[in-house]
Amino acid sequence: MKPLHVLWKKPSDGGAFDGGAWVDGGGLALSNLATQDVMELARSIGTAEAATWWRLDLGRLVPLSMFAVLNHNGTQTARRRHVVSNHADGSSPVYDTGFELMWTPTEVWGQQPFGAFPFSGIDIGAYPGGTVDLHVAPSTVYGRYLFTYVSDATNPAGYFQAGRFMAGEASQHKMAFGVKVRSVDPSECRRTRGGLRLVRRRPGYREVSITFEHMTEAEAYATGFEIDRQLGKSGDFLLVYDPDDAPSVRFRRTVYAALTETVGITTTTATMPRRYGWGINAEELI
Incomplete structure (x- = not known):
């Protein structure tokens, strides 16, 4: 990818x-x-x-x-x-x-x-x-x-x-397969006693889940670790899935976002050179 x-x-x-x-x-x-x-x-x-x-x-x-x-x-x-x-x-x-x-x-x-x-x-x-x-x-x-x-x-x-x-x-990082971009609808739904479905609409936003499995030590700790540490849940960033995407897709996968959690760095290989894993779980800022 x-x-x-x-x-x-x-x-x-x-x-x-x-x-x-x-x-x-x-x-x-x-x-x-x-x-x-x-x-x-x-x-x-x-x-x-x-x-x-x-x-x-x-x-x-x-x-x-x-x-x-x-x-x-x-x-x-x-x-x-x-x-x-x-x-x-x-x-x-x-x-x-x-x-x-x-x-x-x-x-x-x-x-x-x-x-x-x-x-x-x-x-x-x-x-x-x-x-x-x-x-x-x-x-x-x-x-x-x-x-x-x-x-x-x-x-x-x-x-x-x-x-x-x-x-x-x-910064640029190769992603593992399984990237998820989800449209979230926080609207509230309920039904009346007579069965009528009522919806209180609220603005939607997107969530993104991305994993990285084969990062070098420098990539993992100079970027992944520092994004978690410096930005936390309050900092903002722009995610661009692929700038070379067809325009019809590019902006659907371009998200101005903030982290929903800090995933941390995981060692993914037992042999040298070590490889590391990290992840981004983020929600759109609107």
Whole structure:
């Protein structure tokens, strides 16, 4: 199986945001992009490109391989660009994604009858955890300053907003067979004396269970052990099952989550070199 990508070290959370033109009051400040609550939004004051960008000073040279904008209101024509530089003015970039569409065509070909297939190819239902703009670099890049530009001038809302921005170097781990991604419905059901079924609906979320059976000592203790120790149940991370998945599947298996328990490290072989096991049991943050 291809390796799971886990973005759990997020230097973006400790950086300083500035740039663009963002609402200061009403709980809509640009700094909200660094909070765990994806419903705590940062909102621009307009849709002009001069307003819908930000600079992140990471404080030092850091490795970066994955960039994600969560719970954004970009239209289906919205485009985004990430630029990594070692200069505060963004000159001499070490990495530049160029402008990319924030929405990816996710409709499964043939699942809609002729005439009903959306012209854009975008199935909003393929983003069960909300809108996710994801970019994975071909290789790790290093930089201090990260610029993000959004181009969505015709957004009918009159502003651009997002609930979370994450950037860092994603760790990669080969998974054992048996990965489980489950949609959880916490709604309450009961029946009346007459047999009528009543349901009190509550928002659903996803749960993920993943095991790793043949990790090296370095992988097990530098990553698995540290995720359990540093994040515990309160820390957040982004799980991407496989960035090379077909778009129709990729975002159904991309989960912004937190651990439900710490599994611990298990020695799985008796002979040298030792191999170790670990696991992720996590639930989606919504």
